[in-house]
Amino acid sequence: MHRRAAPEVSARSFRERRAAFLRSALVQLQRPTQPILEPKMTTSAFDHSKLDGTALERNALMRQRLAKIDALKSRFGVAYPNDFAPTHTAVEALRWYAPGQDSDKSSHQKALLDNFVAIEEGAPIPADLAPSPGAPVVTSPRVRLAGRVMAINVKGKVAFVRIQDRTATQISQVRAAENNRRALFDLPARDTDVSTFQLYFSRDVDADTFDLLFKPTPDGAWDGPLLDVGDFVGGEGLFFRTRTGEPSLWLRRFDNRPALRVLTKAIRPLPEKFHGLSDKETRHRQRYVDLVVNEEAREAFRKRNLVLRGLRQFFDSRGYLEVETPMMHPVLGGASARPFITHHNALNMPLYLRIAPELYLKRLVVGGIERVYEINRNFRNEGVSLRHNPEFTMLEYYRAYATFEDLMDEVEELLRFLCREVNGSDTVRWGTNEDGTPRIIDLGKPFQRVRIRDGLVEWAGIAADQLDNIQVIRKRAKELNIHLDDHAELGKCQVELFEAVAEPHLIQPTFVMEYPAETSPLARRNDLRPEFVDRFELYVGKIEMSNAFSELNDPVDQYQRFEMQLADKARGDQETMELDVDYVRALEYGLPPTAGCGIGVDRLVMMLASQDSIREVIFFPHMRPENPVVSAAGHDEPEFEAV
């Protein structure tokens, strides 16, 4: 758009530069991958040091590590072995030390910390391992642990290697119990490296491997230590506690195998251990790094998983059927939003990425699935913000023979249930108050309920008998410096003004009710006052969390409301629905009295995981590409014409 306005010459040179860059990038990107794709090539024949000077970024540290791979390969014959099977996870290893888990636990008490022998269960005591005669003996199973190296401490002829595996988040929690247990040893609690388990490597156990991994060893391609933070390793040994009481694996040689092996060498270094990775752009673009180094990131996504499991548990237990309906819609409907449009080549037809599953789910209720829910992605072609991602996860559920008031109770129960599942509490800290103190959301108390008209009277100061006077509404909005859409009719003005003035009052969970009918084309009119619909929205922390209503099941009314939407569209409103003839036909077969509810799952997770940004609860939030996109089809004349 803005490029159009740029001078013709600079626009052309820009295109040419981009095209030239892409051509070279394509050529360069192909270069390093070809040897790997060649079927006759094996990894052992691949010279990693030759990867220099390609399109891939290569700094000094990375070149160094590529050379280390070749050194490992020349030593072991394989650069990337895949024959190490761990017996325990890190959390299982830590739990082995818990009281009552093992009959021999008493022997791991304080008395043996300084002077003891660790032996394999059932094996004789090897004389050469006894530090001194008569030292206490502890037994341990033979254990193999694998994980990513998060810290290396070499202290003379011993080394400590901390590894992290898939149980990183769990182990952080188990550490709390372990810290309590450390009191038994009169040791201070540890609060660093809580997600790792420690390997202890004494040089006298396996001097060759020790020197190879931790000491400079003139050995072909690289003569420095071969182990780096970030590598994946596998180690074999016996459980014991170090002098400082840290549960650790004493690496040993069994059957002449190395005590510690590099399973995957990391070419790129991990972020520095103390400050870690804090740049949000990198954290979101390279989520894999974020997850490795940031406990809070792992925790947020663990909670996301708990929310998803909790949702399914809640609805499954109440007889709802989970379904999947189309994500590509030939007809736009179910919400008011601008869509993404794509095209089906073989059928030569446009398709919309769905903005809501609503109309399909209600078709299923017509089909007899009286309780139904779907958790899936919606796509809306709108702005990106702390609360909006172009694709977001939506829960919608429908329940026959229920009203929107029944759903209010159910949603309240749902949120309370989820909060307990995720946080073990009815309250959650989310955001900050005006005065900077942590804001506590209380899902334990009954949710507040407020009618739009009451809110307008109370918070916008509009006289009760002037609520339907659009001039008064607009004038008041102007006074309060609140922007209303110029074409908006009365109902929309009321809702917009309400949302603006009510915001400060919508921090604790609040149901907003009595929406004007014209703002809700799919909702059932109130029986007594048909200008309203039986609908609520749930607000928490000033943002909309949920939207629900008793469903309109009168096909004649529905058809007319679709026609009103078409009229809006004709006037230029881009966020209206289309006339879905088949949906009306479905209603003609009979939709039982039904209430339905949509819940923004990402926002729900934000709240329950105490996150202020939706990007913290979506693994790969939408971001602009870092570099010009190289087309998979290999077009070497890419088009950059701005649309």
Place this chain on the structure above:
RNA sequence: GAGCCGGUAGCUCAGUCGGUAGAGCAGCAGACUUUUAAUCUGUUGGUCGAGGGUUCGAUCCCCUCCCGGCUCACCA
């Protein structure tokens, strides 16, 4: 789409009122047989986001662009 702020070593950050840059950590070399942000000694490492302009000279000043953050608008 608009405004403000930012992009400096692998990471976290200083800095230069214009004379091509520093620290900590990581890396490398040395010491250390129970460390845990290990410690101690020495040391390598940078197209200062990209392009253009002003200038004897630009990482710094000016312009344009790219990417991000925050606020606003649209929206859930």
